[in-house]
Amino acid sequence: MMSPVTSQPCQKPSFGNGNSVSGELNASTPHWYQLPVLKRLASVCLLLAFWQVCVVVFSPALLPAPTEVFARLGSELQGPLLYHLGQTLLRVGIAFSIAMAIGIAIGLVMGHSKRIDDWADSILTLMLNVPALVTIILCFIWFGLNDIAAILAVVLNKAPNVAVTLREGARAVDSKLMEVAKVYQLSPLRTFSKVYLPQLYPYVIAAARGGLALVWKIVLVVELIGCSNGVGFQLSTYFQLFDITAILAYTLAFVSIVYGIEALVLRPLEKRVSGWRQR
């Protein structure tokens, strides 16, 4: 997760004069059942089927069938689920944005300045290794059981990871391409947007994808410990009631949404900014 594809400009093997070969490659379009979307869907369906069969065969006391979970999800959707889901997503969104912004800034500064990197590296390593639970507990003790403490705890957990990834990105910036920008007297804005930033996109996206997965998990823990709403709070309630069906229903709702963000936002974004690699 930490080391995305490093860019190697202009060094791919060329296809001679290009055109003829590509035509042949594109000619063999995959069959419909080879589409990646269907493969993804099929694997999820297989998992659900396996789960259902297990429940039918072994009828375990502490594992409800997927049909039961879906039914519960339906009924919860009429109830408070949407409200708690909204609260959690709000926290995830805010914490994610702040962590990305701070992490990117710190990472770039450390990647470009050896001196600052020498000074800050051990602190960064420390931050990376403090358990999430410790930061969460300390934030709640120091700042009280409120949303600011909750979001701060998440940011403190996530920003170091982003910084490490972007530091690698800054170090990988190709000085030869920056020289081209200098020789051809590009304006600072143009140099930044057309020469510098495109080299960082793979790292930003890697940090975002890893970040989303990490942030929502930490947010749930934060809510479980110190909030009075949100999915994490609901999970702790159902834990006390030993209501496994409800716990799974909430999990399902939340995971679907995160999956949707990944599929509808992050993956298309990645495709757009790294489209040149595939062509």
Next chain:
Amino acid sequence: MRIEVKQKAFEAATPLIADLNFSVEEGEIVALIGPSGAGKSTLLNIIAGLDTDYDGNIADVPKRPVGLMFQEARLMPWLTALENVTLVAPASHPAPQSEAKKLLSLVGLEKDINSYPTRLSGGMAKRLALARAMMFNPGVLLMDEPFSSLDAPAAESLRRLLLTLKEEKPFSIIYVTHDLKEAVTIADRVLILDARPMTIVHQEIISLPRPRFLHDEAVNEVCKPLYNAFPALLYGDTDR
């Protein structure tokens, strides 16, 4: 343009360049030739303004800017051929798109304007880099062994293309190479350089008629006495 480098050193004890002075007239092609590792690329970086840490002076700078074609094409892989060319257009340029398209067809890439550099062959990438340099409209174009990685026919056609482009919109060229024949084929004047420290040991004015080709007998005739006079400097990359 007048280039005077009194001294350039990475370590104080051993200067890389010492007392190197020469000038380039308008529209002239000057070839610099010398052993590898002599510091030719460093000299070009100084002239291009990439390296300012030296003792000396670049005077009579032309109004139009100084362009540099690197040894590698150095294209932006995330930009299409057309975008790579328009990238260097000055902000005040009235119609960068149409000029870039014209340049791309001049260098024979009219079918590839929307291709990404990763899809271009080595020769095509160099043509694209040349089109980009032309878009910059340089008064002096510095070239650092620009065609050394290409096979002989591709290099030959690019040298001819370069001279055609130069006729369209005249500019001076400082052409660095380690191949004497190539230097004699392309240049109006050849400067032979010594290494450690780099300095000019000989100047040869080439008045052969154009077009010249690498294997012309006349080119050979010019080269022979030079090879005899400076065998150590001209015979390849021997580490003396």
